Structures are given as structure tokens and as C-alpha cells.
Amino acid sequence: MDLNKINSYIENKVEENLNLDYKASGSLQRNDKKTNEISKDVSAFANSDGGLIIYGIKEDKINRHLPESIDAINRKEITKEWLEQIIQSKIRPRIDGIKIHSITVNEQSDEVVYAVEIPKSNTAHQANDRKYYKRFNFNSEPMYDYEIRDILNRTKSPVIDLELEITKKTYEVTKPTYGIPSFSIGNDGMFQKAEPTKEYKTNYTLRVWARNNGKVLANYLNAYINIPQEYLKEEEESKSGVASIFMENTIRDVVDSTYIPTMNGGYASPKYGPSRYDPILPTRCLHLKDIKLNGKFENSDKVLEWIVYSDNAEPRNGTIKISDIEIFEK
Template sequence: MKWSLETLQSYISDGIEENLVLEYKAGDALQKNDKKKGDIAKDVSAMANSAGGTIIYGIREFQTKGKEHLPEIIDAVKREEISKEWLEQVINSNIQPKIENVLIIPIPVNAESVVYVVEVPQSDTAHQASDFRYYKRHNFVCVAMEDYEIRDIMSRLKHPKVELEFLIERIIVQEKDSISGRIKPNGSSYLDYNLKFAIRNLGKIYAKYVNYSIELPQEILENGEEYKESLERRRFRVFYGDNTYRDIIDIKISAAGEPYNSYGPSRYDPILPGTTSRSEVIRLKRNLRNESYNIYWKVFADNAEPGIGEIAISKLLSNATDVW
């Protein structure tokens, strides 16, 4: 984003609330005493330990109840007292290890005052503040991290982070003439549904070996399937898969003269950071309604902790892609 005084004013006039990746600080948050320096280290390290984000030093929030996290006015910093270089030195010297690629953008308000916009990237390791604690962003505040959370952040460069992504295709099938094969103008139609899914690597290193399982409720599948039953008497079917792939190595001709593909042995196809695997498809029942059921999934990648999740069928249906 290109920051300017107009951008800051629009944040105030539009009532952009603080969130996980945005924090407002009044001008007096930047002072040259040890407590304020410690607060700066805590706020910046918490942002890096979480999702990354932006801290704006020079916007004051409302003090009235119910509006505490909304920006009220610009409350700028005196440039001659607090320089960009001083702020940079405080951040670098009070956080261990140093956070790379922190960007400090001065936004002049007038000749004497300035607002500092600090853009903090999400880090690949955990960063410790000057009080020897590790912090994270939780809602609107910084809180100390649990031991398992610290270890999870430190593993960002050791293990891939994978999850399953889902999409429903809504296939509109119209009745055709049995002789001409053309669609009948007043013919009937029905809806077929496919569940498409893929493995996405959200981490910073590639995922070499991936296995997953997907639980689908009986109510959304075609009849004739074999189902298991949960403790809650819920009937479901489990689908298993991995990231293996078989290459086409030759095209052969059958005894009937028809060509067919000849495949090599299965191999694991690594999933690079920020990419997805090839999509897989599961056929769902015809004329699927807005069912109040969930899909449950687990995914395992290399030596990483397993990923577990669920998604509502109704949410997928509301975002379904139409295919004609």
C-alpha cells in the first residue's frame, strides 16, 4: 500500500477498526524511556510472531466505551524528538533475533510533526521482546505465548504447513433430443454436483510426502456407497489420498485398435510453497440441497503436526461454480 496523509485520514473517516494485522498508537507511545521502548519491542515482535501487519504511531483511538479500537484523530509525533532512525534502532536492539525487512514510513503532517507507519512482515521464527518473553497478537492486544505456540512458530522453516481446499461444481444438465442430440427448448433439467479438492501448501518449504483423509456425510453422496457410523450415529464415508502421481510413459494400441495410455510407477509429486496439488473430484448426489452438514478432513505432511479442519456444505454451496 502507498501510504500518505490522505490515506491516514481515510482510515479515520471510514472508521477502520484495529484488527489482527492493524494497530493504532497515539504519538506518546514513542518516548525515550525504558518502559516505552519495551512496549515498542512487545508490539512489533507480537506482530511478527503472528500474521505480520501494520502499526501506525500517530493515530489516537477513541477513549469512550464501545469505540476503544476505532481511530479518532491524528496525534502526531514531534520529528525533532523522535526520528525514524531512533525508532529503527529501538526495534532492532530490543528484539531478538532481529526482524528482517521491517519498513518504517514517515508521513509528514506539518513541518514539525510526523506519523510513523511501521510495516512488519510475518517472521519465519519466534522473536523475543526485551523482557525475555514471546508475544503474539490476540484480537486487539498483545499476549504472552504458550510454549507450544513458540515451538510452532520456530518450525515454520522446518516443516510444511498444508491444508485441504474445497470447491463444489454445480453442473447444469439439460434434456437433449435422443435423435439429434440437441437440447430440447422446453425439456427438463437437473443439477449434478462435484466436490473438487486440492492440497495447498501454506508453509515456507515444500511438502514431499502428503496423506489425507476426508469424511463425507451419507446425506450428500450417491446411494450404494459403504458407510461407517460415528459415536453420534452419524453415517459417513472416508476417502483417503496422497500426493502421488503416475506419468504417462507411452501410448499403446489395444487389440481392438483403440489407443490407451501406459503409465509408469507412482511417485510423490512435491507441493511447492504457496501452490496446490492437482485437483481431485468426488461425485455428490444429484440436486443437492443446502444441507446442514460438515466435511471433516485431516492431512499429514512429512514430519509436521497433522492439520485438522472442517467446512460447512452450505458454505461451499453458496460459493459453488456453475458448469454448463
């Protein structure tokens, strides 16, 4: 984290989001109102998904939530140590793993920007006003009781999120010359062989992974992902406008890998045992399903919705724009 990084946020007009917040220099003042706001904002990040608060960037007056310019802080008046002390003393329990970066803007005039990195916590943190906050729509909002209990259960239940990627594979297809003579007469009057035509096709596959972001083992998992029918290959289409595709963490072991020739010259499939659940360790991920797509999804602004049920945890859901999913060429 340096001045070039800070300037890149401004030049690229990076908008505030769930994990990013800009604060002008006036947000750091030595009075109870401002220090309570600090405790509110920092605890909201820890209670949500973690993120970055940059103190010393002014927001655009017309386009709110967009950075306008650096609004530097005098490090002699507001020190890094003072900011750290406010965060640690006014939030209960203390948040482990917070990093405060002091970024020099002007050495002679002691002007700095403070970037506060806040990790996602495994417990609920209370601000100095004895309330619990979360990040919601660019703001720090009070939490409902069930949301607080959900955070407190992070250490007791698995926390499963779906991760998505799209693979793109282009291959050459040779079209046989059905109904076309094997030979034709060339310009020189001689017979020549008719070559089959070639074309290129592209296959898209949506790969779905389940990652356990919790602290305990995930034994059982059921998940659904909703995808607009128009983006699916014909064999996986649903009759409705949206296909709800089921996934789970079951696997079947091969109990007999002997391939026996069949009457028509093929080979019988290997024998599989009964299905069993494949547990997901903390911080690890498991491949759930490959879903074939057509090319209509490209540049789409539609979203995919998913929901996950795992062990005794509360259901988790999420959405992602299909255009935001990273594509990998194979």
C-alpha cells in the same frame, strides 16, 4: 500505503485481527515501559503470521478493536528513525524486512501516522523483557514452549497450509420429451414438432491446494478436511453430520496410453503405474482434490476445518468460514 489507505480503514470500520493492530499516539513514548511494549507487539507479529501495526489511530471506546479516528504523532518528537532504532535494538534476533511508512497527516504541524509492516519470520524473536510473544485474540500473548520450538523448526521442516477456492459453472440442460408425442397440433390446426424443454443447472466444486510456506521440500503429505454433510453432492455424502475427506500428494503416471476398443464399442482405460509421492517445493503449491458441492453452502456461517501432516513437521490445522472462500465463475 498513504493517507487515503489509512482513512479507508477508519471509514470502513476494519476490525483488528491477527494481522492488523491499531495503536494511539500515546503508544510511542520515550520511556522503558512504552518501548518494551513496542518490542512485545512487533515481535509477536513476526512470531505469528506477520502483519501491520498502525501507530496513530485511536480505537473506538465502545466497540473495541474498531478504528475511531486518526490520533496523529508529532514527527519532531517521535521520528521514524527513533522507532526503527527501538525495534531493532530491543528485539533479539533482529527482524529482517521490516518497513516503516511515515504518512503525513498535516504538513504544517508535522503530524504523521506510522505504519509498520512486519514480515512473518523463520525464527523466534524475543522481546526486551526476555519473553516470546504471539498474536492471539487481538493481543500479544506469551508463547508456550512447544510454540517456540515450532517456530524454530520453520527452517527445518515444511510448512504446509491449505488454500481453498470454489468454482461455479452454470450450464444448459435439455430435458428429453419422454412420453410426450413427437408432434402436436398448433393453433393453426397444423402438426408441429414438440420441442424438448431446457433448464439451467449450476455445479459447485471446492478445489483444495497445498502450499509449502516453509523453506524445505515437502516429500510426504496427508491431509483431512471436514465439511458439513449437507453441503456435499449426494455421491460424496457421509452418514455422519460431517464428512472427513482424506487427501495426499500422490500421483500415478500413465505407463500405457493406448486405448483399446472393447466388446461393447467403448474404449479401455489407459494403464497407470504404481502411485508415488509428488514433492512440493518451497513457495509452490500442489492441487490435492476437487470436491463437489451443492448450492446450500451459499451465505452459510459454518466453518470448514482442516489438518495437514507432512514429513517430520508438527501437524498444522486451520479453519475458514465457507462464506469467506472466494468463488470463481467458469
